[in-house]
Amino acid sequence: MSGERFRSLTSWFFSRRVLTVLAAWVVLSGLGTWRHHKRWIEYNASDSWTVVDSMLHVLVLPGWVAAKVTGGHYNAVYSLHWAIIVNTIGFGMIGAGYLVASGVSRRLSAWLQEITCTQSESVDVDRRSLLRAAPELALVAGGGGLVYTTLIEPAWIHVRRHDVPIAGLPSEFDGLRVLQITDTHRGPRVTASFIAEAVRLGLAQEPDLAVLTGDYVHQGAKFIEESAALMAPLARAVPTVGVLGNHDWYAGSRRVRGALSAHGVWMVDNDRCFMQTRNTLSHDAGGLCIAGVGDLLEDDVEPSAAFAGVGRDVPRLLLSHNPDVAEMRELRDHRVDLMLSGHTHGGQVSLPLIGAPGVPSRYGQKYSKGLVDGPSCRVHISTGVGMSVAPFRFGVPPEINVLTLVKA
Numbered sequence: 001m002s003g004e005r006f007r008s009l010t011s012w013f014f015s016r017r018v019l020t021v022l023a024a025w026v027v028l029s030g031l032g033t034w035r036h037h038k039r040w041i042e043y044n045a046s047d048s049w050t051v052v053d054s055m056l057h058v059l060v061l062p063g064w065v066a067a068k069v070t071g072g073h074y075n076a077v078y079s080l081h082w083a084i085i086v087n088t089i090g091f092g093m094i095g096a097g098y099l100v101a102s103g104v105s106r107r108l109s110a111w112l113q114e115i116t117c118t119q120s121e122s123v124d125v126d127r128r129s130l131l132r133a134a135p136e137l138a139l140v141a142g143g144g145g146l147v148y149t150t151l152i153e154p155a156w157i158h159v160r161r162h163d164v165p166i167a168g169l170p171s172e173f174d175g176l177r178v179l180q181i182t183d184t185h186r187g188p189r190v191t192a193s194f195i196a197e198a199v200r201l202g203l204a205q206e207p208d209l210a211v212l213t214g215d216y217v218h219q220g221a222k223f224i225e226e227s228a229a230l231m232a233p234l235a236r237a238v239p240t241v242g243v244l245g246n247h248d249w250y251a252g253s254r255r256v257r258g259a260l261s262a263h264g265v266w267m268v269d270n271d272r273c274f275m276q277t278r279n280t281l282s283h284d285a286g287g288l289c290i291a292g293v294g295d296l297l298e299d300d301v302e303p304s305a306a307f308a309g310v311g312r313d314v315p316r317l318l319l320s321h322n323p324d325v326a327e328m329r330e331l332r333d334h335r336v337d338l339m340l341s342g343h344t345h346g347g348q349v350s351l352p353l354i355g356a357p358g359v360p361s362r363y364g365q366k367y368s369k370g371l372v373d374g375p376s377c378r379v380h381i382s383t384g385v386g387m388s389v390a391p392f393r394f395g396v397p398p399e400i401n402v403l404t405l406v407k408a
Contacts, residue, residue, distance in 0.1 A: 017102060021095040032056045032087035033080070039188045040077055043222055047191040054150045054189065054391035060090025061390060077219075149392040157198055158399040159205065162371050162380065165408035166315050166337045173288050173405060176278065178317070179207035180401040181234070182342030183384025185247065186227035187218030190386035195230045198385045202400045203237055208278045210234045212265060213342045214245025214295065214321030218388065221251045228259035235264030239281045241290045243269050245321035245343060247388070249298035268292035268319060270302040272310060285309060288405075289316040296322035303334050323367035323381045326374030336377035338403070344368050346383035350395035358389075369396070 035053045039045035045053060057064065063086035067076035076082045166173075179202045184195045202210065212234075216227040234240045242265045248256040257267050266273050266281050272291035273281045281290075291306040301320070310316065315337050323341035325331065346369040347356025359368045366372060369383045385398045 018099065021099055025091050025095045028056070028059075028091040029084075029088045032060060032091065033083045036083040036087070037080055040219075041080060041083070043188070043220065045188065047193065050189065050191055051151050054154075055146055056087075058146060058150055058390065058392055059094065060086050063087075063090035149394045153393045153395075153397050154387060154391070155194065156397045157201055157385070158397050159201065160370075160382075160399050160401045161404070162401070163404045163406050164338050164371070164378065164380075166405050167408040168313060169315050169405055169407045170287060171407070172278065173275070173315075174407045176209060176288070176405045177205065177207045178340075178403045178405065179203075179205060179210045179234075179238070180213060180340050180380070180382050180403065181210065181231075181385060182213040182321075182382045183215040183245070183345060183386050183388070184227065184230070185215055185218040185384075185386030185388055186223040186230065187220070187386075189218065189388075189391045192226055192230060195227070195385060198398070198400055199230060199233055203233065205400075205402050207238055207402065209275065209290070210238050210240040211290070211317070211319055211340055212240065212242035212260075213319050213340055213382070214243055215247040215342065215384070215386070215388070216245070216256060216260070217251045218247055218386065219250075221255060224251055224255050224259050228256070228263045228265070231260060231265055232263040239266070239275065239279070240264060241266045241268055241273060241281065241292070241319065243267065243292035243319045243321055244295055244299070246295050246297040249295060253299070268306070269294045269299065270305040272306055272308075274314075285311065286314065289314050290319070291316060292319040293325060296320070296325050301325055301328065301330070303328075303331050307334050318377070323374075323379050324362050326367070326377065326379045327363065332376040338405075339374065339377050339379045340403075341367070341379060341381050342384050344381055344383075345388060346381075346396035348383075348387060348390065348393050348396050352395075356396065 035049065035056055039053050067082045067086050071082060181198060181202055184190065186192060186195055212231060217223045242260055244253055244256060261267055268290065269292050272289055273283065274285055274287050274289055276282055276284065276287035289310050293301045293303060293306050312335055316335055318336045318339045320339055320341050322343045326339055344359050344361055344367060347359040349358065350356045355365050356368045359365050361367045367379065367381050369381050371378060371380045380403060382401045383396050383399050387393065
């Protein structure tokens, strides 16, 4: 290597831009590893750090995807070794990408200066300045997108409303307001205060009945009692019925069910209860049946057990965490006036023209969100309150739902 080239390379390496990137790499790699260890390995992270930890996680999300594919989900998430690798390589690639983009923009700027020498100096300067600033502008735009998807939209709870006609609905239940809350996912990504706010917002809608369609906790058993206690204000105010989701089974189905029941939630996995007035739930048949089935991924789905002894003339709501249950042939043998589900989170990301590219359903976007027609009944799918696979939302804000039952 010639002396001039060596000096040029040395000058570049010790330039302010490169040193700044190296310093940022060291700081962010260390911060990302430390925060992952506190939140996911020690399970001892303050809720005040939730947004920061989410942003750090999203910045190196491709690395976590690769780690989970290579090492397995639990081995990767709960390993300090993987946390160091993912954060070091992930933030290193971001820094390297920035330096490459910066170098390309400078070369393009020099090239533009050569070919525009016949044009006015002001135009030439403007173009070169824009090219030189392109990497910084990209960082600002990316940072703005990161803030929106991890800080703004996930904290923006919407109230979605639907009127649902029910054939044979008794007159005393005409106009019954059903509040649905689902997928709160209390855990490392979703704070107790946020879930409490969703519950307060739900009670402000003055519901007559509350239904909870699963995934109260996320990643382990630590938050079981707290997640159940967060539902207690609902159960004290209105009749409240629930079923379990797949994450509740991962945490411990008996403990989750027991905690919710202790706080006044009537659990109906492969079971049922009845509203005979707007104020009470009962084992006695009649009025309006609220039934539930087990989670499709982790439990048995038994519609026959759920509707055992229910007369065909009794209107029925069915709670099922997973909306794919609507496609089961076994369900077609039973009257279901409305099925209420969660699980899909609306895909958490919905893009213009494309829609939600990643919906955890065998039927694509059919059951991503909203009120849709299944083979044998109408299905309402809520996008839920919390987050699961990744700590961001785009085009799919969190929601609670008010469904008003009306006589058909």
